[in-house]
Amino acid sequence: MSSLTYFSLGNNRLVGQIPSDIGNSLPKLQILKFQNSKFEGQIPTSLSNATNLIQLDLSNNLMHGSIPSLGLLANLNQVRLGKNSLEADHWAFLASMENCTELIELSLQWNLLDGILPSSVSNISTNLQALVLRGNQISGRIPSTIGKLHNLYILDLSINKLSGQIPSTIGNISHLGHFFLDDNNLSGNIPISIWQCTELLELNFSINDLSGLIPSDLSSSPFYSRGSTLLVVDFSHNNLTGQIPESFGSNNMQQVNLSRNELSGPLPEFFRRMTMLELLDLSYNNFEGPIPTDCFFQNTSAVFLEGNKKLYSKSSTVSFPICGSTSDSTKSNNEASLTKKIHLPLQVIVLLILVPPLTILLFLVSWVLVTLWKRRVFSFSQCSDLFKRCNYVLNWCSGMPSMLGLPQPKRRRVPIPPSNNGTLKKVSYSDIIKATNWFSSNHKISSTQTGSIYVGRFKSEKRLVAIKVFNLNQPGAYESYFIECEVLRSTRHRNIMRPLTLCSTLDHENHEFKALIFKFMVNGSLERWLHSEQHNGIPDRVLCLGQRISIATDVATALDYIHNHVMPPLVHCDLKPSNILLDVDITALLGDFGSAKFLFPDLVSPESLADIGGTIGYIAPEYGMGSQISTGGDVYSFGVLLLEMLTGKQPTDDTFADGVSIHNFVDSMFPDRVAEILDPYMTHEEHQVYTAEWLEACIKPLVALGLSCSMVSSKDRPGMQDVCAKLCAVKETFLQFGDFSL
Missing domain, CATH: 1.10.510.10 (Transferase(Phosphotransferase) domain 1)
Incomplete structure (x- = not known):
């Protein structure tokens, strides 16, 4: 055993403590992987004696206590300790890692690290490519010395308590590809130097207090002179002002989220050129003027513009007020339309004939089902297939306008029933996307037989919630969703976990989507x-x-x-x-x-x-x-x-x-x-x-x-x-x- 170099017990749900003398017993150990198990206790300090150690992975366990000194492990190139309950202890371990000159990855996400991130973070290793500190309690300013980590490709400081401004030295990290600062207390302007990171793919500064203009003086930046690689931008839930700069557009962008800021001016014409766009969220800003009509929505699967009261459309295919170029012409056109004789197309007449009897029929069927259910003629779970068939009928009916050749608005957010306590009145698919960062694995806290549970925060709530997303392709997922909804309707007890609200809608690919939102329980299970x-x-x-x-x-x-x-x-x-x-x-x-x-x-x-x-x-x-x-x-x-x-x-x-x-x-x-x-x-x-x-x-x-x-x-x-x-x-x-x- 003393000659063992590779020791992997990961993904086996093993329990117990890691032997305290493991570093002494296995001095030649090079790779230690105990990830995704239930190992408890503290990280053995004897690991510092395994001086040949190259990879250390204890992520997703139940480890606690301080991270020990790893300074003697000069050959370390990968350290993964995320998803535990580890503490920083004044970041002494970070100072000791100055000798780990081969380190490429340091992942410490979802722990209990607190205090101020020391400036010595820049001394870890010039070879460092991934620094992940997501989901901790780190406070204070981002040290400006972090710009010395020139080879960083992933920098994730999101979901912490960081404050102050984003240091301009970030621009020195020219190879940065993924940069996450979302869900902190950062303020000030977005530094223009960010565009010096010429290999950026993903940029998320959402849920902060950033202000000022989106940097636009990019004429001399190689970032745009040779075409942006940026795919995802999320500056939502800040206090950004001014217009979206023309230079902000890139044909390669797939997701743009600038919602809930104070942006103004007309919608930029360059959005028409962004043929790769999958998500465009400009909701709840101060944009004004007409919505571009030619091909503006054709290449996007999710477009959100609500909350911009001064926007209007010249086309009936967009679900905004149909207006002229000015409010005066809008008023005159509306008044003139009242004096004209109304001519109904044949399709509208057909709808007027078909819809009322269909509505009455559905109402009668629903009344019969409810009556039979109350009389115990059949069980709630037995009618889940019937619910699905009814859902298909409703979807078919909703598609009648398009079948009859009528223009129909793009599908928008589906209203959600109010919460039982009135605190979460409405949650949309877009809200859930933002809260979970597109269902990121970093937000995933557990899995069930019928879906996954994520932790997230809605901007309007300022508190964490648990989001249970149902995988409707799994057998029994529909039944589980319906029974939990029925529990919400039928129960009220202080010792029963009832959903705060729910989300039942279509996702960005028009697939059925169902989720339940619960209060996040800080003490876990x-x-x-x-x-x-x-x-x-x-x-x-x-x-x-x-x-x-x-x-x-x-x-x-x-x-x-x-x-x-x-x-x-x-x-x-x-x-x-x-x-x-x-x-x-x-x-x-x-x-x-x-x-x-x-x-x-x-x-x-x-x-x-x-x-x-x-x-x-x-x-x-x-x-x-x-x-x-x-x-x-x-x-x-x-x-x-x-x-x-x-x-x-x-x-x-x-x-x-x-x-x-x-x-x-x-x-x-x-x-x-x-x-x-x-x-x-x-x-x-x-x-x-x-x-x-x-x-x-x-x-x-x-x-x-x-x-x-x-x-x-x-x-x-x-x-x-x-x-x-x-x-x-x-x-x-x-x-x-x-x-x-x-």
């Missing part, structure tokens, strides 16, 4: 807390007994509500720690109702476990034998969850082999040896001393409850109403032992 060894140095990452009791009570209360207070009863069908989210005060909310089922009287038995959903280890055993879906299945999952919270062991833990389940394991130790199976991190809290009295009064009742809920036979399990009562009793008893925080 219960799974991350239960199975993370982040208590060393970060004590708030450990759940004490009182918090676990409180979380269990919250979840039980939510289940009792959907089982006994929603009509018809609702079964979650996928209860597990990753679907329990923790708010800032560790209040638990039950989420992800995509697999949920309403218990209609005629609900058929599932043909397979795939019809139920759920997760191995938490699925009730009777479901595997074709039994009817029932609230007892959720009770079983809750029992497994409660035992997991007490033992710190997942039901799929290697400890449970040869037919032994977490229920059997705990039952074999109950009641005499129950102290031996408790989660050691819970018992190591300073104020918790588990005396015999404590065990008898609090621990054993919880274990007994978990065992009774996870009985093999559903007839032997209690109902959630009884479970709530027992948990409340344990909670009261716990509080009597002293002043412990819940």
Whole structure:
């Protein structure tokens, strides 16, 4: 083993800590890749002894603590530590990397790095090509010395707390291809030197406080003299003023977003020449005058001009007021049109004949469906195919104007129902694109069977939200979307994660698009807390007994509500720690109702476990034998969850082999040896001393409850109403032992 040079365990979801002596045990190690797993604890300082190390990839794990000194690793060319909970510790590690002269990539995105980025960042390596610090808490100004990193190709400082002006020395990085400063607090003008970066492909300065004009004095810039390579520009959500300079246009541009600024003047004629344009968003500015008509929209799949009150169109094919060249002529034309006799074309007459009966028919069908649904004649999930067919009919009807030869406006944003709390009244596809930076992998926080979840921020909200985007090509995606919408309509409870709003529209390619927007839970999921060894140095990452009791009570209360207070009863069908989210005060909310089922009287038995959903280890055993879906299945999952919270062991833990389940394991130790199976991190809290009295009064009742809920036979399990009562009793008893925080 001591001669090992290549060690890769990535993408295997392994758990535990990296051995603290790994650098001493593997001194000849050159490549270490543990990415996309669940490794916990701190990065071993012994890695500095593996002086031959070339590549280090610990990204997307549960690592915490300070980044250790890597200065002795002179051969390093790639360091990837993104998507952890690592801290900067005054950026001492950065100063130590001055000796890493071969370094090409340093990726530290989505960590807990804070403080001011030191000017010594320029001393890392003149060979550095990628510096990624996205999604941290870095404050202060961007050091001007960053311009010394002449070979940078990717510079990503987005989603931080940076302030001040963009340094003009950025222009010295002539090979820069991707430059991201979005979602900071930057102010001042955009430096004209930015155009000296002659290889730019993507430029994003959105969601800042930048002001002044878009740099236009480019006559001497080689950037334009030989044709721009720039493909994507996003200066949206700033305070930019003036006109769009003529030199800003490039035939190669694919996406231009200048929305929500204070730009003015006429729309530039050069947009007609931009034949590669896929997205053009100039909405919510002060543009005025006519919209160019010849070929202006023909080569773009998404054009947004709303919010410009002084824009008008001379063509009926554009959804803006049809006007003359001035407002006076507009008024006179409108008045004159009132005096003329109205002549209706034949196509309009056909529409007037067909549309009313079709509308009445659709209304009657909808009324019948709702009536039958209320009478339990069929279930909500059973009519999802019917909903899709109705959707096709509506789409066909919406296409009638074009079939009849009538001009129709370009499809615009589809109105979204208001939020349940009134804070997010409308979200469009364009808003979601901006919030997720075109569904960037940097914004993606998790995946589900039916889609992906992104974190983003809408400009109007100034807060992070979780955006669940459904992959409608996946089996069951439609059903998951509809059932979550039905949960939104049918439930209202403090411990249930309800969508803030939704987005149901067409994307820029006219494909159906559906997404749900939720409040972003800063403390993440219960799974991350239960199975993370982040208590060393970060004590708030450990759940004490009182918090676990409180979380269990919250979840039980939510289940009792959907089982006994929603009509018809609702079964979650996928209860597990990753679907329990923790708010800032560790209040638990039950989420992800995509697999949920309403218990209609005629609900058929599932043909397979795939019809139920759920997760191995938490699925009730009777479901595997074709039994009817029932609230007892959720009770079983809750029992497994409660035992997991007490033992710190997942039901799929290697400890449970040869037919032994977490229920059997705990039952074999109950009641005499129950102290031996408790989660050691819970018992190591300073104020918790588990005396015999404590065990008898609090621990054993919880274990007994978990065992009774996870009985093999559903007839032997209690109902959630009884479970709530027992948990409340344990909670009261716990509080009597002293002043412990819940």
